[in-house]
Structure formats: structure tokens, C-alpha cells
Amino acid sequence: MGSSAAWKQLLLNAVESNSHLKHSSYFQLATIGSNGKPSNRTVVFRGFQDDSDNIQINTDTRTRKVEDLKYCPYAEICWYFTDSWEQFRINGSIDTIDASNPDPLKLQQREKTWFASSLRSRLQYLGPTPGIPSVAEETSTNPHIDPSAGPVDEFCLLVIDPHQVDYLNLKSSDRLTFTSTINSNGETLWNSEKINP
Amino acid sequence: MGSSAAWKQLLLNAVESNSHLKHSSYFQLATIGSNGKPSNRTVVFRGFQDDSDNIQINTDTRTRKVEDLKYCPYAEICWYFTDSWEQFRINGSIDTIDASNPDPLKLQQREKTWFASSLRSRLQYLGPTPGIPSVAEETSTNPHIDPSAGPVDEFCLLVIDPHQVDYLNLKSSDRLTFTSTINSNGETLWNSEKINP
Numbered sequence: 001m002g003s004s005a006a007w008k009q010l011l012l013n014a015v016e017s018n019s020h021l022k023h024s025s026y027f028q029l030a031t032i033g034s035n036g037k038p039s040n041r042t043v044v045f046r047g048f049q050d051d052s053d054n055i056q057i058n059t060d061t062r063t064r065k066v067e068d069l070k071y072c073p074y075a076e077i078c079w080y081f082t083d084s085w086e087q088f089r090i091n092g093s094i095d096t097i098d099a100s101n102p103d104p105l106k107l108q109q110r111e112k113t114w115f116a117s118s119l120r121s122r123l124q125y126l127g128p129t130p131g132i133p134s135v136a137e138e139t140s141t142n143p144h145i146d147p148s149a150g151p152v153d154e155f156c157l158l159v160i161d162p163h164q165v166d167y168l169n170l171k172s173s174d175r176l177t178f179t180s181t182i183n184s185n186g187e188t189l190w191n192s193e194k195i196n197p
Numbered sequence: 198m199g200s201s202a203a204w205k206q207l208l209l210n211a212v213e214s215n216s217h218l219k220h221s222s223y224f225q226l227a228t229i230g231s232n233g234k235p236s237n238r239t240v241v242f243r244g245f246q247d248d249s250d251n252i253q254i255n256t257d258t259r260t261r262k263v264e265d266l267k268y269c270p271y272a273e274i275c276w277y278f279t280d281s282w283e284q285f286r287i288n289g290s291i292d293t294i295d296a297s298n299p300d301p302l303k304l305q306q307r308e309k310t311w312f313a314s315s316l317r318s319r320l321q322y323l324g325p326t327p328g329i330p331s332v333a334e335e336t337s338t339n340p341h342i343d344p345s346a347g348p349v350d351e352f353c354l355l356v357i358d359p360h361q362v363d364y365l366n367l368k369s370s371d372r373l374t375f376t377s378t379i380n381s382n383g384e385t386l387w388n389s390e391k392i393n394p
Contacts, residue, residue, distance in 0.1 A: 023279040030227030030237035030273070038235055040227035040275035042284055076227070078237035082220040082279060087239050128393045134372075175331075196325045 005053045005190050007165040007178040011079075011088055015045070018081045027079035027088075029057065031068040039068060045079075046113055049159055053188075055090065057158040058113055058121070061098050062129045066156060069096050075160060085170035092162040099153045109159070114151035125154040173197045202250045202387050204362040204375040208276075208285055212242070215278045224276035224285075226254065228265040236265060242276075243310055246356055250385070252287065254355040255310055255318070258295050259326045263353060266293050272357060282367035289359040296350045306356070311348035322351040370394045 018024035025045045033039045046056040055077070059065060069075070076091040097106045114122065126143040128134065165178040175197040180188050215221035222242045230236045243253040252274070256262060266272070273288040294303045311319065323340035325331065362375040372394040377385050 021279070023277070026277065028225035028227075028237055028275045028277070030225075030235040030275075032229055032233075032235050036229075036269075037271040037288065038227040038229050038269075038273045039286075039288070040225055040237060040273040041286055042275060042277045072233070072235075074234040076235045076237040078225045078227075078239060080220070080223065080225070080239045082218070089236075089238055091234065091236070130393050131372075131374075132393055134391050134393045175328075177328075194331050196327050196329055196331045 005162075005165075005178070005180075005188075006192055007088070007090075007162075007167060007176075007190070008048070008053055010086075010167055014081045014084055014086045014088070018083045021083060024081060024083070027077050029065065030076045030078065031065055031094075032072040032074070033064070033068050034071040039064065041065065046116070049109065053162055055160040055162065056113055057160070058117060059156050059158055060125055060130055060154050061156045062131075062154060064131060065158075066096060066098075069094050069158070077160065087166075087168040087170070089166040089168075090160065090162050091164050092160045095159040095161070097157040097159065099151065099155075106157075110155070110157040111150055113157050114155055119145060119147060122152075122155075125152050168197060202359075202362075202375070202377075202385075203389055204285070204287075204359075204364060204373075204387070205245070205250055207283075207364055211278045211281055211283045211285070215280045218280060221278060221280070224274050226262065227273045227275065228262055228291075229269040229271070230261070230265050231268040236261065238262065243313070246306065250359055252357040252359065253310055254357070255314060256353050256355055257322055257327055257351050258353045259328075259351060261328060262355075263293060263295075266291050266355070274357065284363075284365040284367070286363040286365075287357070287359050288361050289357050292356040292358070294354040294356065296348065296352075303354075307352070307354040308347055310354050311352055316342060316344060319349075319352075322349050365394060 026042050028040055029043045030038055030040045043057050046058050049056055073094050075094050079088045097110045101107055122145050123143055163180055167176045175195050176192055177195050178190050178192045180190050183189055223239050225237055226240045227235055227237045240254045243255050246253055270291050272291050276285045294307045298304055319342050320340055360377055364373045372392050373389055374392050375387050375389045377387050380386055
């Protein structure tokens, strides 16, 4: 048992060894819809938050996943690395940080990930509402974004606080489960165990 | 609106155009655990059931997903094709067909997918219980399988009956939603609509 997350190093190694593939930063995020049924979509890894184990995702406040997370703030990531044949299943709670967040530190994190994303990514938030029937005229507009301008209202940062990680290596058939506990000092400790694939 | 599922042809085209990649038959399946939280894992596409729109997956009755599906028989597939940049999100209900199923036709389908899978795949069902702490001795056993023998008790067929499909093409930014309805003759009709990406 230790305070540093051993799974984080495994994950960083996988990110590094698969980095020649554009899709290696994509993973699937499962949530529960307000209809009580599972939903699942591909999202982009936006790095760990500072030196923590928390995983960042950017999204549009108008997407269904933001609605899902209001109903149930838990998610499971499934991240399969196609070159190294490694799978990480990471579950935990999600903090949804939009423009109305009362915490100045969280708003600062949101601003940081906004500026860390490309201009092309930022432009997406100026597009028409995702998931609703498309109106031909809207696609003809040519939105412009000021590179020095802060996040638009539609921009939302999702931060996953991992509780448990299931690691599977399909080449070696090794499988490990990592479980977090909080000690009496409020620190997170990670316990790992070898399990059957 | 039509009775044939236009999304099925799009999916078959994607399967075909990405078939040079081993991982193109892998997708992520989201379910809801008995703890009420989402879970998500990579599974292998085992084809459509006969001429229907139903999607087949093989699994071990001892995995957590089988337990999840008893609690909530709904799932969402997220299938991202890394070469053609297409995503299919397919949600629907799942029929879990194990050895105890009372329907002879379903048992026949289960047998069919058993024989359609490789000997190597079949051998996995003779391994130790997935997901529990591993015991070194168990890995030293060398199981043998008779190629003509029918499915073992641990073998389970999952059949997804799709209700809704969300298609996204990241190259063209086209996004379509396909929704099924049942008409007065009990036939499934699919309606498609272009939506914002």
C-alpha cells in the first residue's frame, strides 16, 4: 500500500508508448442518463490536474453528458491502447466545473484548460447546440475567436477523482486492481492486487 | 422512415473499411452496476444475429457485466473506428443467454456462437474466475478443450436489441441519429435525422 498511485505511472507509460497514434488520447466515458440507462461516448484526455491523480476532460455544457452528471456524478472511463494492448478502467466521481462555479480556484483550473486547448477546439464551443436537429443555415456562419479571450460560457471542465482502477494487459494477461482508501490524515492510499484476467 | 436499418449498412461499411486493424472489432460496453454506478469495458463484436439488427457479444457468466445486466438489462455500446474516424453509439436492451435459458432457439444461438469462436477463445472459459485475486498455482494448469464439444456452463451469449443509434463522422462532422419505433404490425421502423455534431 502506498500514497503514490502506481496505476498513474502505468497509465503515463501507456500514453507515452502509444503517443504515435492520434487516437491514443481518446477514451470512452460511461455515465448514467436521467432515464436511468447507461450512456457512453468517446472523449479526449486533457491531462492530469497539476500533480494530482485527477483526470481532466473538456466538454460543452450543452451536451447530454453534463445533464447526465447532474443526475449521477459518477463515471467509468474505459481506455484501450491499441498498440500496447493495455486497458484501463477508471471509475470515480466527477466534478463539473462551468462558468457559474462559486470556487475561484476551480474557475482558474477551467481557464487553464481553456487556454491549453487549441484554437480549433475552442471554436467548437461557438457552434450550434450539439445533438439537436441541424439547421442548414447555421453551418454557413463563420465564427471567429480572439486567442486571448477567456472561456466562453459553453465551456466546461470535467474533473474525475478516481476511486478504483482495473488494469489489463492483453499481451501478458496480467490484470491488476487498484483501490483507494482515505487514511485518518485524509490522505488517499492506493492498494493494488493481482486478479484473474 | 424505413424498416431496414440504415445505420446497419453504415456500421458494416465501417467494419469493412477498418478491418485491416485487429482492434476494429473491439468496442466499449457501458452498463450499470448493482451499486447504481456506471461500468465500462472493452468487448469483441461477434457479428449480427442472423439477418437481424441484433448485436452479439460472448462473455463469461462469472464476469461482473453479467451481474450488472441482471440488475439493469440496458447497455450502450460506444464503437470508435480509429482509421475512418467514425463513432457509433448504440443503446438498447440486452438478452443474457446462459446454459439455463428455457428457450431452445436461444440455446441454439448460444451454441452457434460457441462454435463460431476460436479454440483459443473457448479455452478462456476454462480459466479461473475472472476478477478475483489470482492464485499462482491455478495459472500452471493446462486446460484442454475438445473441438467438437458444445458450450461450457461459463459461456454466455449477450444479444443487444438496438433502440437508438448515434452516428458521428469526425472527418465530415456529419452526425445522424437513428431512432426505432414499433408499428401496429409489430415491425421495427427506423427514423433518421441529421443533428449537430
